[in-house]
Amino acid sequence: MMSFRISQNCLFSLPLPVLLAALWFFPLFLPAAKAADTFNLTGAMSTPRRGHTAVRLADARVVVAGGLNQNGTLGSAEIYDPATGASRRLIPDHAVPPAGAGSLDYQVRTFTRDGESYAAFLAHNELGTPDTAVFYGIAPLSAVAVTETLATWQAFHFGQENLIPANEAGLWGADADPDGDGQSNLLEYALHSDPLTPGMPATVPARSNGRLTLTFPRDSLRADLRLTVEAADALDQAVWTPLAISETGGVFAAVSPASPLISEAVENSLQRVTVRDIVSSASQPRRFLRLRASLLP
Secondary structure: OEEEEEEOOEEEEEOHHHHHHHHHHOOOOOOOOOOOOOOOOOOOOOOOOEOOEEEEOOOOOEEEEOOEEOOEEOOOEEEEEOOOOEEEEEOOOOOOOOOOOOOEEEEEEEEEEOOEEEEEEEEEEOOOOOOOEEEEEEEEHHHOOOOEOHHHHHHHHHOHHHOOHHHHHHHHOOOOOOOOOOOOHHHHHHOOOOOOOOOOOOOEEEEEOOEEEEEEEEOOOEOOEEEEEEEEOOOOOOOOEEEEEEEOOOOOEEOOOOOOEEEEEEEOOEEEEEEEEEEEOOOOOOOEEEEEEEEOO
16 A cells, blocks of 8 residues: 555555556646746836836836835826837826825826726825825826837837947947848837848838829837938939928928928828929939938937
C-alpha cells in the first residue's frame, strides 16, 4: 500500500496501481513559467506625482488626478495617452487646495450620455465636511485631446533612455533616418509614420484636371509643426514657391498670391489633405510639388 497526506490529521490510502491510473487520468498541471514583465519609458507626465488616482478610460487613455510631490498636495488632473506617450493637463484645476482644506481625495468616473462618452472629476476634502465636493469638472472625451510634440514622439519611439547626444545623428535626431527609407524623423513625425519601419512616403502625387496634386495626412494634435506645400519647375530650383501652409495643427490655407485648390477630409483620427497646383501641365510640362515640414519656434 502507498499512502499520502491530504490534510493535517487525515491519511488517505490508495493501492499503487490505482494511484498511477488516477495520475494518468488526471494529469498534473504545472503553471508555465511566466516571462518577466518589462517596463519601457515612453514619456513623462507634465507634473511628477505619487499617491494619485489613476483611471483607465474606454479609449485606453489614463486620467491621473491629485496626489503629492515635493511641493505638497496637488490639485491638478491630467490625461496620458499610451499610444503616443504624450500627456496634457486638464482644466479646470487648482494649483493648491482651497483655504482650510486638507489632503484631497480624487474620484474619476466615465459615463455615456446621448451616445457621447464623458469623464467626470470630483475631489473631496478629507479633513473637512465628509462628501463635500471642493472641485469638480466634466468634459466629453472627444474634446479632451492630448497634443503631441516631437520630443514626446521621440521618447515614445526611441525610448527616453536612448535620447543621448551620441545617438542623435543616427537614431533620434530630427534629421536622422534610422529605418533608411529616405524620410527624416521630422517628416515621419509630420506624416504619422513609424520611424523604425521602412515604408513608402505618405505623400501621394497625382494629376487632377490637368494639374499636379499632392495628398498626405495631417495630425491636428501635432501643434509644434509648420507644414508647407511648395512648387517648382525643376528639382534643383533654388527657390520653391509656397502654395499652402498649416501651422499649430490647423487647416491648410493658401499662401497669397497663390490660390491652389485645397481639400481636407477626415480619415480615422487624421485629416487627409489634397493640394492642387496653380499651374496646368499644358503650360508647364515639367512641374514638381513637395511638402516641407519644420518645427515652430
